[in-house]
Amino acid sequence: MIRVDGLTKVFRRPRTFSGPLGTLRTLVTRQYEEKSAVAGVTFEVGEGEVIGYLGPNGAGKSTTIKILTGILTPTSGTVEVNGLVPWRDRSANARNVGVVFGQRSQLWWDLPLIESLRLVGSLYDVPAARFATSLKKLRDLLGLDDFLDTPVRQLSLGQRMRGDLAAAVLYEPPLLYLDEPTVGLDVLAKEAVREFIVETNRTGRTTVVLTTHDLADVEALCRRIILIDHGRVLFDGAIDALVDQPRRLVVLLESGPGQVRGVSRDADGRYVFDIHDDLPGLIASIAAEHTIRDLSIEEPDLESVIKGIYAR
Amino acid sequence: MIRIGFRLALAYRSNILITCVTLVAQVFLLRMIWTSVYGARPAAGLPLEALLAYLTLANLQAFATHTIVVSTAHHRIRVGTVFFDLARPVGYLRQLASFQVGNTLGGLCLLAPVVPVVLLVGSITAPADGPGYLLTLVLGYVIAVELALLISLAGFWMTETSAVALFHRLVSQFFAGTMVPLTYFPGFLGVLAEALPFKYLGYVPAAVYVGQISDVSGAVAIAVAWVVGLAGLLVLTWSRARRRVVIQGG
Missing domain, CATH: 3.40.50.300 (P-loop containing nucleotide triphosphate hydrolases)
Incomplete structure (x- = not known):
């Protein structure tokens, strides 16, 4: 129905100036700014x-x-x-x-x-x-x-x-x-x-x-x-x-080292583990070595996935 | 689109009433002033009765052929709803023209009740050349719409167009002779008024009506040339304008 291939659109507008006489310079300028709104989009529907x-x-x-x-x-x-x-x-x-x-x-x-x-x-x-x-x-x-x-x-x-x-x-x-x-x-x-x-x-x-x-x-x-x-x-x-990704276990520790079971502490002081099968076992093994202050389980949802993609 | 323009002209009752009152008041005031001017010092040129009839007609015409398409088009460009006009299978200019024609027809309906009053106040008698009057009036209207469409297209180059619209309105009213008949324009102003197309919007039909212009053939020929020339200019301008389309607001 729709076929889009290598689509680009560049808008060209006169450069605007600020400062004294800026408006006047904008009016007479021959300099242009180019802004690329679409830069090579390809898809089919x-x-x-x-x-x-x-x-x-x-x-x-x-x-x-x-x-x-x-x-x-x-x-x-x-x-x-x-x-x-x-x-x-x-x-x-x-x-x-x-x-x-x-x-x-x-x-x-x-x-x-x-x-x-x-x-x-x-x-x-x-x-x-x-x-x-x-x-x-x-x-x-x-x-x-x-x-x-x-x-x-x-x-x-x-x-x-x-x-x-x-x-x-x-x-x-x-x-x-x-x-x-x-x-x-x-x-x-x-x-x-x-x-x-x-x-x-x-x-x-x-x-x-x-x-x-x-x-x-x-x-x-x-x-x-x-x-x-x-x-x-x-x-x-x-x-x-x-959204087909594992659920994740998020753990906060009382005093955490740089790494726990191969997972590094992130900027917020959290440790994020992918949950594969044995959730109680995972929690128990962490609790055996450290004092857990708080923990939560995150379901994969579209919003966080999309946020992750934008952030890349 | 004709229907939309028509309905919009009649959408607000208070608007209708005020327009009618304004028209009657304007004709009445013009009559008072010019009678006083002539009373003090009889002017050369038109006799008072012919002048009053001319001014009444010219103003009636100006109200009837007043174009709103410029402000509508500019508003739609400003807020971005012009997107929908451009997305239609029907051409943009045709939509604008239909809108204006419908609006004029609606305007005529609301003016109709006061026309007898105005004719009475302005002491208008039967036209000197009825068919000639109608012909020149219609041609003048076509020119007025073409000029308005041309100004509407200015919005594709300029974001803010109210100054251009004001300029267009003042120039067209002045050079159409709605305030002062063109015969009274001195020297180069007279030459300019004679050369511009605006006189077909007011002066020419009114002068035909009161018998100041007796042979309409020359005026009709030039008016037709303007209609054709402006149409060509419109098509050319639109083909350039549509390449500049930027829809505002995301």
Whole structure:
């Protein structure tokens, strides 16, 4: 469905100066700063997959999505989305994708929600009959009936997000880009958004590229993640493989030497042991030689694993 | 998009009311001032009645063809929602133009009730050349929208465009002759006003209406040339602008 190979995007902007007359110098400068937002990204996404496209703020996630929608032209590399080159076949590509940005809305602020949905129907040439059935389905699935005729500015964030989701899938695109669709939502609203994504993916075989900082979203929705930072792919693979690591025993001693049973003391004064099978035996053997002040067992979880990868 | 523009024009009731009141007040004030000016010293050129009719019409037109697309487009660039406009299968310029046309139609609906009042206050009689008036008015409107779209595209080069928008608004109002008829512009200012396209937004249709311009063919030919030329310039500017796209805010 999506094939990205060696993608790079370099932004070029006039250099800004500070200090006296800085503004003036900025205005007339011919010096440019180059900032590489995406620096050689390669990945593929198959039809019907839900992948988590993750990375810290400023990692290049949004830039990638803007290239995939055809709005930005990359500096180099090749991209194919559903057989099309997004920035060359921009209009045809636009019909294949739906986009939701948690941080900004495509709905018209001053008008009732239904007006924005009608606009989407007409911009994407949805025939009246299909629009009606599609809207009916979304009204049930997202519970839009309560606020379909309410101006968007009066909607709660959760309602607005449901409206944005409806606008993104109204023309039944085979591909969805969701950029932080649960940001700022309460637990129940998050759950509603996740259920909607699962449902859309299941019934329509819709491919979903999900960007989020809420790893609970990822655990609920994705089987595979792509981690990027500084514009490069750090990890691409199944979540199961990522978290398939031994549990760990963390021990604090009253007075610890540099090494205990081959494990060095870390910066916080802790000793971290991988637990393989005999946990009581491991604890007993440590207790036999040292006085234990505190101990805990850490389960491998996505958050700590991802933190570990970013820290590398 | 036409529908959105239309609905937005009618979204706020207080806005509608105030716009109507402003229009009537402006026409009334212009009438008072110019009557007083003429009363003190009869000016050369237009007779008072023709001048009043001209000013009333020019202002009515200015209200009816007022473009909001510049501020809407700039707002969407500022907050980044322009992303969605650019992600649509329909071209950006076509969306902006449809939005503006819809907004104008909505504006006409809300102006409709006060038009009789304005015509009465401005003592307007039947047009000297009805078809000619409509033709020049429509051409002037197309030029106004094209100019507004051009200014809208400035947002792709400049992040902060309110100064440009203000400049565009003042220049277009002044050189359209909504405050003072172009016939009163002295020397080089008159030549400039004559050469710029803004006169088709106000002066030309109004002058046709009151019979000051009797043969519209020349004006229509030049207006059509402006329409075509500006369209070409728009396409060219847009093809350059879209290469500069940077969406703000992550």
